[in-house]
Amino acid sequence: MNKAAISIQGLTKTFSAGAFLRILMRHPPARAVTEVLKGVSLEVSAGETVGLLGPNGAGKTTLVEILSTLLLPTSGTASVCGYDVVGEAARVREVVGYCPSTPDSFYPRLTGAANLEFFALLKDLEPRQARKRIAELLELLSIDGATRLAFQRCSEGMKQRLSLARALLTDPPVLLLDEPTKSLDPLLQAEIRKFLRQTVVDKLGKTVFLITHDLAEAEQVCDRLVILHQGRIVGTGTPRQIRAAFGAEGLAGAFMNAVGAN
Numbered sequence: 001m002n003k004a005a006i007s008i009q010g011l012t013k014t015f016s017a018g019a020f021l022r023i024l025m026r027h028p029p030a031r032a033v034t035e036v037l038k039g040v041s042l043e044v045s046a047g048e049t050v051g052l053l054g055p056n057g058a059g060k061t062t063l064v065e066i067l068s069t070l071l072l073p074t075s076g077t078a079s080v081c082g083y084d085v086v087g088e089a090a091r092v093r094e095v096v097g098y099c100p101s102t103p104d105s106f107y108p109r110l111t112g113a114a115n116l117e118f119f120a121l122l123k124d125l126e127p128r129q130a131r132k133r134i135a136e137l138l139e140l141l142s143i144d145g146a147t148r149l150a151f152q153r154c155s156e157g158m159k160q161r162l163s164l165a166r167a168l169l170t171d172p173p174v175l176l177l178d179e180p181t182k183s184l185d186p187l188l189q190a191e192i193r194k195f196l197r198q199t200v201v202d203k204l205g206k207t208v209f210l211i212t213h214d215l216a217e218a219e220q221v222c223d224r225l226v227i228l229h230q231g232r233i234v235g236t237g238t239p240r241q242i243r244a245a246f247g248a249e250g251l252a253g254a255f256m257n258a259v260g261a262n
Contacts (some may be wrong), residue, residue, distance in 0.1 A: 005174050005207040006044035006067065009072070011076035013037040013062050036062045038231035039076070045175070049208040051222035053215070055259055058228040060211045061101065064176045067209070068098040074154065079082050080174055095165035101178040101211070103159045108152035112162045115151055116169065123170050137165040140195070142188075142200075156183035164192070168200075175200065178211045197221050215251045229259045 001225040015034045020039050036059045044050050052060050065071040066078055069089040077084065083091040106115045113134060126132035128237050141161045147184065151159065164180050178197070181189040200206045218225055219239045227242070233240055235258045239251055248254035 003046045004043045005048070006042070006078075006080055006209060008040055008042045008063075008067075008078045008224055009076055011040040011063070011066065011078055011157045012038055012074045013066065013071065015061070036231055037066075037073075040228070040231070040233055041076075042226060042233065042236070044207060044209060046207055047201070047205050049197070049210065049221060049223045050250065051225045052209065052219060052228060053213075053225055053255060054228035060228055061178055063228070064098070064178055064209065064211060068088040068096055068176050069091075069093055070098075089249070092234045096170050097166040097170065097172040097175045098162050099175070099177045101182055103166075104161035106151045106159070108160065109150055111147060112151055112154060112158070113138065113147040116165060119166050120169050127142065133171075134165070135170060137168055139201040140199075141165055147210045157185065160184060161188075161192075164223075172174050172206075173207070174207045175183060176209050179213065179214075180210070181214065186207060189214075193221050213254060219251055219253075227255065227258045233258060234258050 012034045015036060040059075040063060052063070054060050061167065062071060066073050066085060067080060069085050069092050074085060079085060080092045082173075083095065085092050093096060094172070098189045105247055107118070110118070120134065125133065143158055143161045143165065149158075153163070155160070160180065160183050162197040164177070167177070168174055169250070181192050184192065196208060196210075201208060204233040208221075208224060210218075222239075224236065224238055225242050226233055235245060237245060242258070243249065243251060243254045246254040248257055
């Protein structure tokens, strides 16, 4: 528990507007840039569940995409299980399971199961092992119907569950989850939260880095919360510590105080 599964030091990310976009601007600056992350430093212990909170545009997804090697940082360092996300990206991808907020990488005409088989092959799983693992995940996440239904015909909830199954395919030690219960009905949300807390964390000992806008979910699932606002961490601690630090009885009030909202 003392070893850092995720280590982030002074991480920044700046996006530059393309030349065409600058032409469209009426009064473009000399260099049109957007600084999304501004010196983020954070450590997540092995087996810990950390919830990443923040308003839209705070930089949450950008941070997770850097950790999953989908984006390169502008400066600073980040490592997962001791592997640098830039210099050892291939090793990072071996130890990380990533569940994006929108499952855009699935092939729409393939069934959910066929999609998972394809992704398993990309992860070098032996076909028999892949089919066994997929069957376990389909049952675990209650998505047996995805075996015969084209992905484009699946409900948004089923698509989200398939995305979570993809993240768990290789049984990775670290899960990066971007709103995994998005678009799910309340009953299924409760099942996924229970699954994450009791099975993924408590039983399997996974490290979970979870983006969520649902404060109830953050309190139920997470050991510690991190509040990101305008590219900087403005608060971190257990839900009780966050409430105490920002002078509020409820987590919603503490969150509003942390980000300076009325």
